[in-house]
Amino acid sequence: MKKSTNVTAQRNNRWALLGIKAMVGVVVLILIALLGDILITGLPHVSWHFLTSPSKDFGAGGGIANQLFNSIYILVLTLLISCPIALGAGIYLSEFARPNFLTSVIRTIIEVLSSLPSIVIGLFGYLILVIKFQFDFSIFSGAIAVMLVNLPLLTRNTEEALHAVPQTQREAGWALGLSKWRTISRIILPAAIPGLVTGVILSAGRIFGEAAALIYTAGQSAPLISYTNWNPFSPTSFLNPMRPAETLAVHIWKLNTDGITPDATQISSGASAVLIIVILIIILGSRWLGSYLYRKMGGTKS
Amino acid sequence: MTKQSTSPLLRTRDVHLYYGEKEALHGINLDFNQHEITALIGPSGCGKSTYLRCLNRMNDLAGNVTITGSFELDGQDIYRPQQDVVELRKLVGMVFQQPNPFPFSVFDNVAYGMRVQGITDKKVLTERVESSLRQAAVWDEVKDQLNKNALAFSGGQQQRICIARLLAVQPEVILLDEPTSALDPISSAKIEETLQDIKTDYTIIIVTHSMQQASRISDKTAFMLNGDLIEYGKTKKLFLNPEKEATSDYLNGKFG
Numbered sequence: 001m002k003k004s005t006n007v008t009a010q011r012n013n014r015w016a017l018l019g020i021k022a023m024v025g026v027v028v029l030i031l032i033a034l035l036g037d038i039l040i041t042g043l044p045h046v047s048w049h050f051l052t053s054p055s056k057d058f059g060a061g062g063g064i065a066n067q068l069f070n071s072i073y074i075l076v077l078t079l080l081i082s083c084p085i086a087l088g089a090g091i092y093l094s095e096f097a098r099p100n101f102l103t104s105v106i107r108t109i110i111e112v113l114s115s116l117p118s119i120v121i122g123l124f125g126y127l128i129l130v131i132k133f134q135f136d137f138s139i140f141s142g143a144i145a146v147m148l149v150n151l152p153l154l155t156r157n158t159e160e161a162l163h164a165v166p167q168t169q170r171e172a173g174w175a176l177g178l179s180k181w182r183t184i185s186r187i188i189l190p191a192a193i194p195g196l197v198t199g200v201i202l203s204a205g206r207i208f209g210e211a212a213a214l215i216y217t218a219g220q221s222a223p224l225i226s227y228t229n230w231n232p233f234s235p236t237s238f239l240n241p242m243r244p245a246e247t248l249a250v251h252i253w254k255l256n257t258d259g260i261t262p263d264a265t266q267i268s269s270g271a272s273a274v275l276i277i278v279i280l281i282i283i284l285g286s287r288w289l290g291s292y293l294y295r296k297m298g299g300t301k302s
Numbered sequence: 303m304t305k306q307s308t309s310p311l312l313r314t315r316d317v318h319l320y321y322g323e324k325e326a327l328h329g330i331n332l333d334f335n336q337h338e339i340t341a342l343i344g345p346s347g348c349g350k351s352t353y354l355r356c357l358n359r360m361n362d363l364a365g366n367v368t369i370t371g372s373f374e375l376d377g378q379d380i381y382r383p384q385q386d387v388v389e390l391r392k393l394v395g396m397v398f399q400q401p402n403p404f405p406f407s408v409f410d411n412v413a414y415g416m417r418v419q420g421i422t423d424k425k426v427l428t429e430r431v432e433s434s435l436r437q438a439a440v441w442d443e444v445k446d447q448l449n450k451n452a453l454a455f456s457g458g459q460q461q462r463i464c465i466a467r468l469l470a471v472q473p474e475v476i477l478l479d480e481p482t483s484a485l486d487p488i489s490s491a492k493i494e495e496t497l498q499d500i501k502t503d504y505t506i507i508i509v510t511h512s513m514q515q516a517s518r519i520s521d522k523t524a525f526m527l528n529g530d531l532i533e534y535g536k537t538k539k540l541f542l543n544p545e546k547e548a549t550s551d552y553l554n555g556k557f558g
Contacts, residue, residue: 168400172402174391
């Protein structure tokens with residue numbers, strides 16, 4: 001009797017394991033197929049000329065230089081705005097918030113915000129930032145909209161990174177006579193840096209690939225800009241945050257919906273490959289930086 | 303510091319502690335003499351750690367905790383409104399169950415408390431780091447690796463580094479909350495030795511699960527049960543000839 005249940009248990013175990021492995025296989029296959037398709041069709045169109053020349057509206061042979069730069073500019077601006085806010089909110093939620101009604105309302109709001117479709121945030125940004133506050137289609141409007149997409153996730157990540165620092169570290173600080181704030185700023189934050197950095201870089205990947213929130217905020221045109229004009233108030237300066245700026249992801253969307261250049265498909269494939277590669281670099285970079293910082297901060301495991 | 307144990311260094315009277323509505327300590331009266339080791343024993347949940355954490359006001363940070371009664375250190379009420387908690391924790395240091403060194407180098411760990419106090423003189427820091435590590439009996443094991451991360455050492459070494467970090471601040475009272483329960487027997491023995499060595503300079507209060515440990519190292523022992531102090535006296539007397547039946551039952555392993 002006992003033996004037969006054992007045999008059944010073992011067989012069930014084998015089947016369950018097989019099932020799980022099959023699921024993993026499906027996920028991996030889909031990912032490899034997608035990535036492979038994008039890279040194989042796209043990479044042949046990527047050249048130095050492609051990366052460094054501006055796009056063309058009508059004729060063939062345009063590049064993606066401005067779109068690539070715009071994506072990076074929006075990325076930097078968004079991170080500059082959202083990191084301090086997410087850090088502050090994360091510190092509050094992890095270190096100060098008592099478990100009460102108000103805190104649970106805040107957490108629920110953050111969760112709702114993080115599951116909001118980004119096209120909704122894009123249209124909201126269009127109505128509020130572009131129309132109401134008259135920031136027009138601009139890098140600034142785009143950065144604010146993407147920040148709204150990114151903030152809930154980054155806040156959540158910050159909170160979790162801080163929460164992962166053992167309570168014993170806080171007690172050690174308090175017992176040495178450190179104030180609560182000093183314990184946070186001098187012990188908890190340094191200890192959480194690897195987790196914080198990983199979160200920031202992963203969200204950088206999301207921002208870089210964001211399109212829907214930017215279509216109606218940063219705009220769909222990439223006017224010619226000069227990379228030698230360092231005056232951020234000049235409309236043709238690459239630094240001007242108030243100029244319309246089509247990003248790489250928006251460019252891909254645009255080419256595929258109403259691209260009229262003869263080589264729209266090729267440019268779109270090339271741009272997709274570049275986008276994927278940049279995001280891969282960002283993600284691998286986060287892995288490396290995270291574990292490097294972890295080792296440097298003294299973790300022995302990992 | 304010339305006065306000898308005629309009057310206790312730390313005196314607590316009628317200590318009640320409430321978590322919200324629930325009363326966890328029902329009026330504890332305990333005195334601690336200078337340069338003695340006092341052990342607090344009792345089954346899990348009897349309130350010994352909770353009581354210990356009142357003595358450096360660690361419970362202040364827990365939230366929803368109400369504490370009544372009097373706590374006098376050197377005749378001063380440590381719960382008086384103008385009491386600087388930072389100053390108090392400098393006088394009353396604490397070592398925890400889990401070794402909790404900061405993720406910095408050994409040197410920075412031990413120097414941390416001094417730096418917080420504003421000591422920046424490299425010579426003073428270096429000297430006191432060495433003397434603290436020597437006092438904590440871990441100097442020989444770490445002296446060539448002071449720049450190595452404290453977390454890279456064994457649990458027992460980490461715990462002694464934590465003790466050194468505490469000694470560097472030169473407290474009067476040292477609270478230990480089951481400091482060896484996460485350690486192997488050899489490391490535990492070293493910690494016990496360390497405590498014996500430093501007791502001439504400090505007043506030590508240790509919460510422990512191990513009755514053997516209490517009997518080995520302490521001068522006095524307090525037995526607590528369900529938030530009450532059952533019996534308090536010289537360790538030898540309490541272990542060999544307890545007055546209360548509950549004490550004798552606990553010591554004989556009838557419960558707990």
